[in-house]
Amino acid sequence: xxxxxxxxxxxxxxxxxxxxxxxxxxxxxxxxxxxxxxxxxxxxxxxxxxxxxxxxxxxxxxxxxxxxxxxxxxxxxxxxxxxxxxxxxxxxxxxxxxxxxxxxxxxxxxxxxxxxxxxxxxxxxxxxxxxxxxxxxxxxxxxxxxxxxxxxxxxxxxxxxxxxxxxxxxxxxxxxxxxxxxxxxxxxxxxxxxxxxxxxxxxxxxxxxxxxxxxxxxxxxxxxxxxxxxxxxxxxxxxxxxxxxxxxxxxxxxxxxxxxxxxxxxxxxxxxxxxxxxxxxxxxxxxxxxxxxxxxxxxxxxxxxxxxxxxxxxxxxxxxxxxxxxxxxxxxxxxxxxxxxxxxxxxxxxxxxxxx
Amino acid sequence: xxxxxxxxxxxxxxxxxxxxxxxxxxxxxxxxxxxxxxxxxxxxxxxxxxxxxxxxxxxxxxxxxxxxxxxxxxxxxxxxxxxxxxxxxxxxxxxxxxxxxxxxxxxxxxxxxxxxxxxxxxxxxxxxxxxxxxxxxxxxxxxxxxxxxxxxxxxxxxxxxxxxxxxxxxxxxxxxxxxxxxxxxxxxxxxxxxxxxxxxxxxxxxxxxxxxxxxxxxxxxxxxxxxxxxxxxxxxxxxxxxxxxxxxxxxxxxxxxxxxxxxxxxxxxxxxxxxxxxxxxxxxxxxxxxxxxxxxxxxxxxxxxxxxxxxxxxxxxxxxxxxxxxxxxxxxxxxxxxxxxxxxxxxxxxxxxxxx
Ligand SMILES: CC(C)[C@H](C(=O)O)[C@@H](O)C(=O)O
Ligand SMILES: CC(C)[C@H](C(=O)O)[C@@H](O)C(=O)O
Numbered sequence: 001x002x003x004x005x006x007x008x009x010x011x012x013x014x015x016x017x018x019x020x021x022x023x024x025x026x027x028x029x030x031x032x033x034x035x036x037x038x039x040x041x042x043x044x045x046x047x048x049x050x051x052x053x054x055x056x057x058x059x060x061x062x063x064x065x066x067x068x069x070x071x072x073x074x075x076x077x078x079x080x081x082x083x084x085x086x087x088x089x090x091x092x093x094x095x096x097x098x099x100x101x102x103x104x105x106x107x108x109x110x111x112x113x114x115x116x117x118x119x120x121x122x123x124x125x126x127x128x129x130x131x132x133x134x135x136x137x138x139x140x141x142x143x144x145x146x147x148x149x150x151x152x153x154x155x156x157x158x159x160x161x162x163x164x165x166x167x168x169x170x171x172x173x174x175x176x177x178x179x180x181x182x183x184x185x186x187x188x189x190x191x192x193x194x195x196x197x198x199x200x201x202x203x204x205x206x207x208x209x210x211x212x213x214x215x216x217x218x219x220x221x222x223x224x225x226x227x228x229x230x231x232x233x234x235x236x237x238x239x240x241x242x243x244x245x246x247x248x249x250x251x252x253x254x255x256x257x258x259x260x261x262x263x264x265x266x267x268x269x270x271x272x273x274x275x276x277x278x279x280x281x282x283x284x285x286x287x288x289x290x291x292x293x294x295x296x297x298x299x300x301x302x303x304x305x306x307x308x309x310x311x312x313x314x315x316x317x318x319x320x321x322x323x324x325x326x327x328x329x330x331x332x333x334x335x336x337x338x339x340x341x342x343x344x345x346x347x348x349x350x351x352x353x354x355x356x
Numbered sequence: 357x358x359x360x361x362x363x364x365x366x367x368x369x370x371x372x373x374x375x376x377x378x379x380x381x382x383x384x385x386x387x388x389x390x391x392x393x394x395x396x397x398x399x400x401x402x403x404x405x406x407x408x409x410x411x412x413x414x415x416x417x418x419x420x421x422x423x424x425x426x427x428x429x430x431x432x433x434x435x436x437x438x439x440x441x442x443x444x445x446x447x448x449x450x451x452x453x454x455x456x457x458x459x460x461x462x463x464x465x466x467x468x469x470x471x472x473x474x475x476x477x478x479x480x481x482x483x484x485x486x487x488x489x490x491x492x493x494x495x496x497x498x499x500x501x502x503x504x505x506x507x508x509x510x511x512x513x514x515x516x517x518x519x520x521x522x523x524x525x526x527x528x529x530x531x532x533x534x535x536x537x538x539x540x541x542x543x544x545x546x547x548x549x550x551x552x553x554x555x556x557x558x559x560x561x562x563x564x565x566x567x568x569x570x571x572x573x574x575x576x577x578x579x580x581x582x583x584x585x586x587x588x589x590x591x592x593x594x595x596x597x598x599x600x601x602x603x604x605x606x607x608x609x610x611x612x613x614x615x616x617x618x619x620x621x622x623x624x625x626x627x628x629x630x631x632x633x634x635x636x637x638x639x640x641x642x643x644x645x646x647x648x649x650x651x652x653x654x655x656x657x658x659x660x661x662x663x664x665x666x667x668x669x670x671x672x673x674x675x676x677x678x679x680x681x682x683x684x685x686x687x688x689x690x691x692x693x694x695x696x697x698x699x700x701x702x703x704x705x706x707x708x709x710x711x712x
Contacts, residue, residue, distance in 0.1 A: 090549045120481040120586055141497075141517060146552040154521030157556035161497060161517065165510030191600075193446045196502035200513035226582070226604045227611040230476055244547075247579045248604055255583040 003036040004309055007067035009060070012046040012089065013282025014292035014345075015073025021294035021349030022071060022301045028353050029305065029314040040067065044096070045075025045089040046282075055092025061099055069308040070100070070275040071301060074282035097137050102267040102275055103167070104174050105135040105246065106303075109253040112262050114326045115335060119258025121233070126257070128234040132182065133253055134175040135246025137267055139167045140197070142243045163197045163242065168204040174268070175240035176212040185216045185237035189225045189245055201242060222249070229253055254279055261334050264299035272308045276300040290344040293332040295322055298352060321355035359392040360665055363423035365416070368402040368445065369638025370648035370701075371429025377650035377705030378427060378657045384709050385661065385670040396423065400452070401431025401445040402638075411448025417455055425664040426456070426631040427657060430638035453493050458623040458631055459523070460530050461491040461602065462659075465609040468618050470682045471691060475614025477589070482613070484590040488538065489609055490531040491602025493623055495523045496553070498599045519553045519598065524560040530624070531596035532568040541572045541593035545581045545601055557598060578605070585609055610635050617690050620655035628664045632656040646700040649688040651678055654708060677711035 008023065010016035026037050042060040049055050055075075064070050076089040085091055096102070110130045111119065119126050144160030172188075179186040188205045190198035202219055209217045220228065222245045229236070229252055241249060254260045263279040278296030286292060299322060306315035330351050333342035343351065364379065366372035382393050398416040405411050411431075420426050432445040441447055452458070466486045467475070475482050500516030528544075535542040544561045546554035558575055565573045576584065578601045585592070585608055597605060610616045619635040634652030642648060654674060662671035686707050689698035699707065 088549070094550070120477050122476055122478055125476040141515075142550055144514075148552065148556070151520050153523065155556065156518055156520035157552040158500075159497075159517045159551045159553050161515045162512055164507050164512035167509065191603075193444070194450070194498055195515045196504065196513040197515050200504070200511065223603045223607040226608040227616075230586075230608065230611045244600075245604075247547075248582045248601075251579040252582040252586065252608065255586045260583075 001035055003038050004069070005067040006037055006039045006304075007064045007070045008039045008041045009044040009070060009072045010041065011044055011073040011075040011282065012077050013074055013284040013287040015075065015282055017288070017290065017292045017345045018278065018294040018297040019071060019073040021345060021352075022297040024349055024353055025298050025301055025318060025356070028356050029311075029317060032317070032356060033311065033314045035311060035314065044072070045092055046077050046080045048092065049080055049083070049087050049089070055087065055089050056095045056099075061096070064096065064100055069273065069304050071304065072275055072277035073297065074278065074280065076282050077284040094142060096275070097267065098143065100273070100275065101138065101269040103136065103138045104171055104268045105137040105250070106178070106266040106268065107133040107135065107250040107254065107263070107279065108265075109133065109250075109257045109263065110259065111257045112259045112326065114331070115259045115262065117258070117337075118335070119256060121230075121256050121258070126233060129257060131233065131236040131253060132178060132238050133246060133250040134171065134178060134238060134240040135250055136167065136171045136242045138243075139163050140243035161195070161197050161244070163200055165200065165204055168201050169208060171240060172205045172208040175238055176208060176215055179215045179238040180212065183237040184214055187218050187220050187225070187236055187239045189220050189222050189239055189241035189249065191222050191245075192219070193221065197242065205240070225249060226252060229256060261293055262295050262299070264296055264303050266300070266303045266307055268307065272310070274304060274308045276304040290346065291333050292345045293334045294345050294349050295332075295352075298322060298349070317356050318352075321352050324355045325351045359394050360425070361423040362393055362395045362660075363420045363426045364395045364397050365400040365426060365428045366397065367400055367429040367431040367638065368433050369430055369640045369643040371431065371638055373644070373646065373648045373701045374634065374650040374653040375427060375429040377701060377708075378653040380705055380709055381654050381657055381674060381712070384712050385667075385673060388673070388712060389667065389670045391667060391670065400428070401448055402433050402436045404448065405436055405439070405443050405445070411443065411445050412451040412455075417452070420452070420456055420631075425629065425660050427660065428631055428633035429653065430634065430636065432638050433640040435640075450498060452631070453623065454499065456629070456631065457494065457625040459492060459494045460527055460624045461493040461606070462534070462622040462624065463489040463491065463606040463610065463619070463635065464621075465489065465606075465613045465619065466615065467613045468615045468682065470687070471615045471618065473614070473693075474691075475612060477586070477612055477614070482589060485613060487589065487592040487609060488534060488594050489602060489606040490527065490534060490594060490596040491606055492523065492527045492598045493602075494599075495519050496599035517551070517553050517600070519556055521556065521560055524557050525564060527596060528561045528564040531594055532564060532571055535571045535594040536568065539593040540570055543574050543576050543581070543592055543595045545576050545578050545595055545597035545605065547578050547601075548575070549577065553598065561596070581605060582608060585612060617649055618651050618655070620652055620659050622656070622659045622663055624663065628666070630660060630664045632660040646702065647689055648701045649690045650701050650705050651688075651708075654678060654705070673712050674708075677708050680711045681707045
């Protein structure tokens, strides 16, 4: 088979540790299924600030652009939190999204059996929760004009939120396509009673919905959605929303599953190009100690195989291996619930490798 | 004592029913404590659209302006949901906030003992939750310039989010003042890693914090706050944030208490002027049937007595009466958990009157 190119960005904190396990998994599925992967490493985030003086070096962008997909560990940490804007890891994150055209962020929020007690929600409320937040990622108030000016009421700061029809159409189509492969329910979240961008959003989603007659569409105001996620999480299938609302709601949805440390994500561009990363952050407090749980990154790799390369069988194999290892009772310390026999990052990686 | 003027806006749906009970409570505390209140009724929301052709008639604004405080039931309903923007109840709501200068929305989120099982959160997580969201209410993206324009990517919609130093200062001071009267903890919520308005917000809050050395201040990013509210709700005391974030987070916070039908709110202007209303909506499905629970509106009236008139003793008396009636086992159907002996709106009002 054709060699697939993967840009690997280990990043900061526990990033390098969890990415190393995911790379072993890639190699293993390559051997088992006869696929060929070529990885190229690149600096990004805090480590790139330290070594190259910028969170997103030009070489890194080039490595990503000549790859078919990007695997990202995690970026950021207190060390860079007080840097000026151009020297902050999140500036690199916004830059890479824009430069690679990653307009859609897919965040599955599912409950892992072994973690269902970790949620702060009652188990009966959580039962059956399996939703996907589709967040627009390169538009809205994140990327609009920003400035300061003097007014008679003192200095004023301004952020601009803009969406055009093309941007809404492509994210809406993607959300409908995803809904078609799931339970065929789509909740479009906006604030159409207040925002002009939301009114354009809603009109456009309604227009596109004509092409997806099988999908049951509901419009939910963002404040109401924040409530309904708490009240009836299992009733949601796919949620599609704009960048800022998606930032808030996808984190709320992830947290209510109790499984945030195990969740994968994909940021998709045109075609099948995608950047894959765990939902959890760089966890600087446990970095370098072999304590990190590599499962979210390994599951992000499975998403890559399925969504970018169309290697569904290999993706299934990884997901099955993870489930098997968890069923067999193996745990890293974050999910060990105080048990004394927690595995290290590499031990967990090895269990999963063996199960593939 | 001086006669206090109260503008009473019954509004739509269950609004008139719950407001009627709150008015009886006002009269009763007047008798018991020797206060004198004069009420003037005004049309607002859907009913004003129907009767006057506008959600916020000029007479209504005048009634509000010559009063010392406003008591509001609820506005809106499906009947007006598809109206053009100028003929929608929420347009009236935004208008009244702006016209009356109600820059600060106070939303206490507390757990009522009799409702603690109604939350979808585990009781041990909810234990001790008693927080107040202070939401900026007349600035930000709600009131910024909005327009459409043609671009090469199709029609584009634009919303503008602006905050000046004066606006942030006054809401920050109010939040610090409130924190001083509570547990002296303030979480300021922003998205300073992305938004210019948030950076101005954070700088200003930090500057104002110098005047409140006793208050423990933390800055929380909005996405993280949406998670932390779920993970550790009881660790929050006062949360202060801008208009759009406050809309989302105050609803999330209210819902997690499980007590949303019992929660009061206050929207404060300059000095002690305020508009008081229950957090719940107009509930058109049960309107006119005597089923509505008047407690949230009665507690909003208590807030009015305390915050606008400084009648702390009378406010305490109302709150005590509500607690007593609930402790005695009286319930309206929304909080009766299926028991057969639910009280009607007026019966519940009467129980509370008798307990004052
Ligand atoms: C770090 C920050 C800029 C980023 C965002 O807001 O998009 C993060 O919260 C995320 O969700 O990936
Ligand atoms: C009806 C709507 C305009 C309003 C808002 O967003 O402010 C409501 O959600 C609220 O919180 O009072």
